[in-house]
Amino acid sequence: MIGALDYLEKEKGIKKEVVIEALEQALETAYKQNYGEKNVEVEFNSLTGNIKVYAVKTITDDDDAVAEDSNEYMSLADARKLPHGQGYDVGDEIREEVTPRNFGRIAAQTAKQVVMQRLREEERKIIYDKYKTYENEIITGEVSREDRRFTYVDLGNGVEGAMGFRDKMPNEHYHVHDRIQVYVSKVNDDRRGPQIYVSRTAPELLKRLFEREVPEIKDGTVLIENIAREAGDRAKVAVYSNDPNVDPVGTCVGPRGSRVQAIVNELDGENMDIVEYVKDPAKFIANALNPADVLDVIFNEPEPQDEAVEEPAEATADDVTPAGDDDENSVEPTATTPAPKEAERSCTVVVPDNQLSLAIGKRGQNARLAARLTKYKIDIKSESEMEELQSQKDTGDIDKGLADETDSQSSTDAE
Structure with missing residues (x-):
């Protein structure tokens, strides 16, 4: 396990402390699922690789609380019977080691899962960070495959950019292994990993x-x-x-x-x-x-x-x-x-x-x-x-003027 942590830190740039923190959290969850304890803490020794589980209990003088939930509470009397327990008082927290004998097998399985998960997350982050810098830029890739929605362009190291129907040139027909230049229009990061969208039609x-x-x-x-x-x-x-x-x-x-x-x-x-x-x-x-x-x-x-x-x-x-x-x-x-x-x-x-x-x-x-x-x-x-329109307009203005003059004369005659 120590060797795996050193490898991740040196070769993948994943800090050892980050993996250890994730490992301890995963082991706490695994312990609770297998042994039912509510309040536990897991400690991983980065030097020896030893793993210990501690039950965390609150000291109380309420016997009813202890009787109701002994996983969460310990009586003051019992706490003071422990080695170096004379200094405990009501409200203090006490850590009691409860590491099961067969916990090593669970720990090994959990550690493998955590390391693989962190590795995938870090690789996704590296890809996202890299191609985010290419956003709004041109990049060369190779057509890798097509489906009903997208043409996929291999941008290197197995990373694909997706080119939608509206982003494809209408007069272009692509074949696998065709090398094309594309514009990286958007790079998103979601639960599926980095999503890179490319275009040949973007302005x-x-x-x-x-x-x-x-x-x-x-x-x-x-x-x-x-x-x-x-x-x-x-x-x-x-x-x-x-x-x-x-x-x-x-x-x-x-x-x-x-x-x-x-x-x-x-x-x-x-x-x-x-x-x-x-x-x-x-x-x-x-x-x-x-x-x-x-x-x-x-x-x-x-x-x-x-x-x-x-x-x-x-x-x-x-x-x-x-x-x-x-x-x-x-x-x-x-x-x-x-x-x-x-x-x-x-x-x-x-x-x-x-x-x-x-x-x-x-x-x-x-x-x-x-x-x-x-x-x-x-x-x-x-x-x-335009000349015809202008002529019609001028004729209309003249007709309107004559009509206005006639109306005016008619009005005068009537008077």
């Missing part, structure tokens, strides 16, 4: 990949404002730099697109639009709708409401998409109306007739990602649509 995965591929992001020269991603298909990333001499988009794309291409390859061909974030919301919205040109951004005024407007949900940052160079013929967008407050953010964007489909994107994807990236609800209209 943070894309952010970490950019930090790895673009040193300027890692050192803070270029910053990521937001990411909107439809994992496995397309992503938009808004970046900026506080250094006027740094081109944030070009820095992320890299020479001949090498930096962003490395990320695209890692994400199995996911398209990347990298756009510049600017504080002017009209310009930012125009950038976000890349590759379409934007003629105008009209911020919608909110209708009066009795109750506070709920803030729109924040866009998720999942993936990044490299964009091409700006079109030299693109028109600088202008904001027709001031930008609304954050709780009311919606706008109408006007684009050239021949770029309406491009601005909206396949199945509305370009507009959808731009809205998530900018946190604006975006309504896209072609230039001719």
Whole structure:
């Protein structure tokens, strides 16, 4: 037993005192179950390995209490008959050794169970502490197995991360022994042991990949404002730099697109639009709708409401998409109306007739990602649509004016 304690302390880092305390508690429980004593204490000698059990009794002068429960009470007269018992008084506690002859067998079984339990707990703690430091980081693993709920990724030494259905790239199909990079989204510790959850679709995965591929992001020269991603298909990333001499988009794309291409390859061909974030919301919205040109951004005024407007949900940052160079013929967008407050953010964007489909994107994807990236609800209209709406509005205003004038004249005639 002493050798086992020394091994645990030296090889596993489990302090001897911790195991001894747990062992004594387990032996007390085992003794009570086998011998019925209520108040006992177990002492383990860490030098010799000897185990002794002591019954702990309270000294009393109440004979009825002793008669009712002799396991808990001892009479004052009996206590003073013990060696060195003349100093005892009512209320004192006395320890009387009651170690059974065959207690060694029970102790050995209990000790084995306690040591194994402490070993399992410590190993669980080591795993939890290790992978808790990897939380919110990228780690490489090997696909080990799948069931109906999860794909399991071996992270090393038999430790598995669980990747749920929503965390798997829809265009990826995994096979056992495939090596993949995953984002450690959460590490929990419960009665089953450490639970490690990993993802291939989390926005943070894309952010970490950019930090790895673009040193300027890692050192803070270029910053990521937001990411909107439809994992496995397309992503938009808004970046900026506080250094006027740094081109944030070009820095992320890299020479001949090498930096962003490395990320695209890692994400199995996911398209990347990298756009510049600017504080002017009209310009930012125009950038976000890349590759379409934007003629105008009209911020919608909110209708009066009795109750506070709920803030729109924040866009998720999942993936990044490299964009091409700006079109030299693109028109600088202008904001027709001031930008609304954050709780009311919606706008109408006007684009050239021949770029309406491009601005909206396949199945509305370009507009959808731009809205998530900018946190604006975006309504896209072609230039001719907008002119027609404006014409209808102007005609309506004229008709209303004529109607008002007619009503006024009729009223005068009646008078």
